[in-house]
Amino acid sequence: MEEETTKKAEMVKLISAEGFEFVIDKQAAMVSQTIRNMLTSPGGFSETQQGQVTFPEISTHILEKICQYFYWSLQFASGKETEFHIEPEITLDLMMAANYLHC
Amino acid sequence: MAMDGGRLVRMCIESASADAGSVERWRRQRRTLERLPAHLADALLRSLRHRRLLFPSLLEVFQHCVEVVELNGESSVDAEWMVYLGAFRHLRCLNLADCRGVNNSALWAVTGMNCLKEFDLSRCSRITDDGINHLLSIPNLEKLFISETGLTTDGAMLICSFKNLTMLDMGGLPVTDKALFSLQVLTRLEYLDLWGSKISDDGATILKMFPRLSFLNLAWTNVTKVPYIPSIASLNMSNCVIHSISPRDASKHAPLSKLLVHGATFADVGEVFSKLEGSYMTFLDISHSSIHSFCFLDNLKELQHLDLSATTITDDLVGHVAHIGGNLRLLNLNNTKITSLGLPVLAGSVNNLQTLLLSHTSIDDTALSYISMLPSLLVLDLSYTNVKGFIDWNREGLDKIHSLSLLQNLIHLESLNLEDTLLRDDAIQPLSLLRELKYLYLKSDFLSDISLHAVSSLPKLEFLGFRGGVLTDYGLFVFIPKSMLSTLDVRGCWLLTNDALSSFCKMHPRLEVRHEQIQMLNADQSLSHNAATSSASPLKFRQKREKMLHSPGRYPNVIYADERIKYSREELFELQLSPLADPSLCHPDKLPQILRRD
């Protein structure tokens, strides 16, 4: 995934607690109100400059699920109503991450 | 996307409380649960409760995170639950209303809960004076609800130690003046409910000591004189004998805006009202009260809500209502001697009226032309009247006018009740002109397929009541509900067969159909299926939920506050013991919109 950073302006990099990197569309990442603020707030925060955000408190498998949700949410908004399955084991952690990311 | 920002959170809560198996898969994640933000924890707990997945030992995992617990109506809550709840160190609000399993010793567990601000023990009848002792170690309590518990004067006197109380509900307790005297130290009180207590005029004099008191309920007490209370805005004196309500200096304080005197007896009604600064009053309920003169209404120019049901108001006296009608939003004239002759007086003066209730009066079709002159009307109740749908201009009946077509002038009308009127099939057609109608109630032995089809075209109809009519299987089969329709009530319609009903339900799965045979149908089905299987039919799912709402408590949340005052004390206690006889009586759909509470 790391190789796909050609279109830098359109993509952002999300880094998990363990250091795994997810490069996703900026549009998808902005499903999260928190990430939207991070990438659009004025004043030149490092996230805006580098196009990447590190989440030291979100583990890799949760962040992966979050990214899946971003894409699912875009699809859902465009009228494609599929089910988004959440395994019961991760519900609590995912819920907290979702709360943190406001999505 | 910013708008539905919380969707993933909601989906997680749903997934976490999908079934008992799901719960088992996350409940061991102790560390995560400890870090759970309070509002998420509260929401998760609420969801588990609604899905009947909550049990005492599961509570333990929430002890560090939850702030609000609502278990009202759960009869299974007992000492075991309470022990776990006692460990909720951040608990801010605990609602145990109608939890009959809670007794004095169970309350021991809440000792020392420093964060608890709001505690509802309403109708926990096993709580007595001793139980209050356990609460004394919760000094920060701000809202306490102990109505209809086993408390007596002695217990009530202990309440004076909750110095921060702003809200106290002691309704239905046999407490005396002595208790009230002891409470005068609670100077922060804003809300005090004393209905059905043994407070007398002596005790009432103390009420002036509460400088912030704005809501006061003295219904079913022996209080006849209400003293000057500086901040009072809402006063309930229903079923009291009233001698005087002290005048207040409106220039200094928020004036009395709401007065309920349902079923009250007045020594001299004119005298009582002449002393009130009535020009600020917006809400007045004098239903069922023994009043013969209505002159006092003339000063209440700001009234928006006026309930005159079951009073002695007549056509001759209705001019008093017209006189102050400019601001009226709701007018209840149910069970009065008002006839069609009284409506010309009202038309033209109550132009902002949104709700007009004329049930159980002898009005007939000639009234409709005057009702149709009330442009803002949303809710109209004409049930149990002499409306027949036609006006005969001459005796031969040759020039029949469809009187219901007059109602099409009411371009905002949303709810219309025509149950038990003299309507026949040939009068129904004009109802299809009421394009904004959302709720329509018909009930008659004389209506048939034709009438059902006549109203089927109403585009915004959500609820259609068509009770007691002559419906055939074919008539139901060709009835095509519009997409907005969510409920079709055909209870009491005969000729319909089981097969026709069930195939109709299958054809329209989103529609809730009410009929005696459907309830039997469902009972059969739920026997054959396992209740735990996923709810394929929304109909069944709804039935299940409704059961859960109704069975544990006596009243659904939505309306109990209003229902309470409509019964005499004896009736009320009787009701308390009987199972809910007719759920339709208090179904929210039946209520006029204005009375509904969500």
Add this chain to the structure above:
Amino acid sequence: MSAPKKRNFKIEAFKHRVEIDPKYAEKTWRILEHAIHEIYNHNASGLSFEELYRNAYNMVLHKYGEKLYSGLVATMTSHLKEISRSIEAAQGGLFLEELNRKWEEHNKALQMIRDILMYMDRTFVPINHKTPVHELGLNLWRDNIIYSSKIQMRLLDTLLELIQRERTGEVINRGLMRNITKMLMDLGSSVYQENFEKPFLDVSASFYSLESQEFIECCDCGEYLKKAERRLNEEIERVSHYLDKKSESKITLVVETEMIANHMQRLVHMENSGLVNMLVDDKYEDLSRMYNLFRRVPEGLSMIREVMTTHLRETGRQLVTDPDRLKDPVDFVQHLLDAKDKYDKIISTAFNNDKAFQNGLNSSFEYFINLNNRSPEFISLYVDDKLRKGLKGFSEEDVETVLDKVMMLFRYLQEKDVFEKYYKQHLAKRLLSGKTISDDAERSMIVKLKTECGYQFTSKLEGMFTDMKTSQDTMQGFYASQSFDTGDSPTLAVQVLTTGSWPTQPSPPCNLPAEILGVCERFRAFYLGTHTGRRLTWQTNMGTADLKATFGKGQKHELNVSTYQMCILMLFNSSDHLSYKEIIQATNIPAADLKRCLQSLACVKGKNVLRKEPMSKDIAEDDAFYFNDKFTSKFFKVKIGTVVAQKESEPEKQETRQRVEEDRKPQIEAAIVRIMKSRRVLDHNNIVAEVTKQLQARFLPNPVVIKKRIESLIEREFLERDKVDRKLYRYLA
């Protein structure tokens, strides 16, 4: 539920939670506080948003929300105090710019701070009823900057001074002004109102009060209005550039009050340039300006209207009562029409077609037209003139326009029945003399009257047209039947007029010459042969004749004369001179008519086919008449008119008046009976009122006449007086 059982459930002995560093909150806050400092010092670049957000998130989660919030308030306040000092230190004109710069910086910082504290805003703030971060930042700015004792007055003074300078023509930095007022609005509408708008309005009021005083002393009305309009537009423009939209109505109210309302009276009545002068001189632009300015102030338009109608009534009254004007009816009506056109144009171009003004115009016209009771006659004469000759060569549309205008005047008439009477006479003359220029125009006029007044009004007029048409057909039939007998007997053209449709006065027929009598008798036989049961009477006073005459030197002329004149001239076929008495005996023409005929045959130069002795203008009973051998004319056809006054003479007028009054009697009686039939009992005043109401479309009945009619009806036992109350009448079936 006893104690031992309880212990089984108790899993943790103590109520404690995950251990955290006791200094955790303080440490975390330091990080955030540092970040806020950096943001205010424009050093935020490179800070990690995620880290700051996470720290704020964790503080709230661990229930240190209060510490975070109060820390924010303290930090932001201290920064704002510093900013306040730097703004205070700014010199002169730099003050506003510094304020604006710092405001922009604060806003940017505030947005960043709000973003990193978003979680607090979402959860902690609503539950604890705190002010959200953005609003908090604005409130702190307001309290520490705007309400600072060293800034508050200085800011206001600076703003007001700049506006004053702009009013005197200087160019100021509008962008800066906009930013500053926008700031005040962002801080809440009350901040804008208290700290700028109210003082601004006060200062403006005294400015315009002074200026308007100055203008009114040295300008004429038109000039003053121009200046006021410019000021008003300037203020509206000012609002659009840099004030709150809601200020527009307030500042325009100030200008309107000071410049218009306070001087309205004086402006309207200004000598030589006031409203009346503008109306007289058709100053559309000035009038339009006055209208648009005055409509903004209470009573403004009603004042213009008042003055306009008063002026109009006065000039109208002069017009219709001017004895010179009465000499020429056509000119009289033309003046009315011109006045109407003039004011119509003023109202449409300058007064926005205002309905109230149109009503004022109409009521004025109605008022003065009816001041002269000859108006109905004159209007009919005007139409007569137009339809005889005035409209020759006009296009159909132009004819319509003229007729429509006449109808407008007609609508103002109270005595429509008098008009009808005259119109009938004039129409009859036009039709019988064949003088009408266009049948279409005639019919169009009838249709207009019909739409205006209904069928009854025009049925007789239409009857006249029908008669004309039938007569034509009858004549064709007559000549077809007489084809064998051509000879040189005279050609007859008969118009058969239905009795009652035409305004004829019965006059005894004169003795027709034998040649004519023969053909007339043949026609009578023909007509009665086809229409049995009718009676024909010859109206010899109304016809015309064409005569071929040969004079002394053999020159031939065709003479166009009236029937009476023909009878006279035919006598000269058999003798050369006749006395007046011989003529009257031979013809049996009524004396007055005879005199008029002889006058036009003998006394008009160029038409004098007869010679009179003695030569004089008037006809005397002992005059003698000779065939004028020496008659010459350069025309072959000579039209010899009858000397008739177009306008009615005084006695004729009296006579018409009388006839009108006679005609009104049955109408009034009919109205009284109609009313009493339905009401049965009614008192006198009410009858008068109702009768007037019923009849006013045709005329205004005189109450005295109504009273007389009531008495007449009582006599004829249609009504009776109440025995007790003499004012009460009762209908007798």
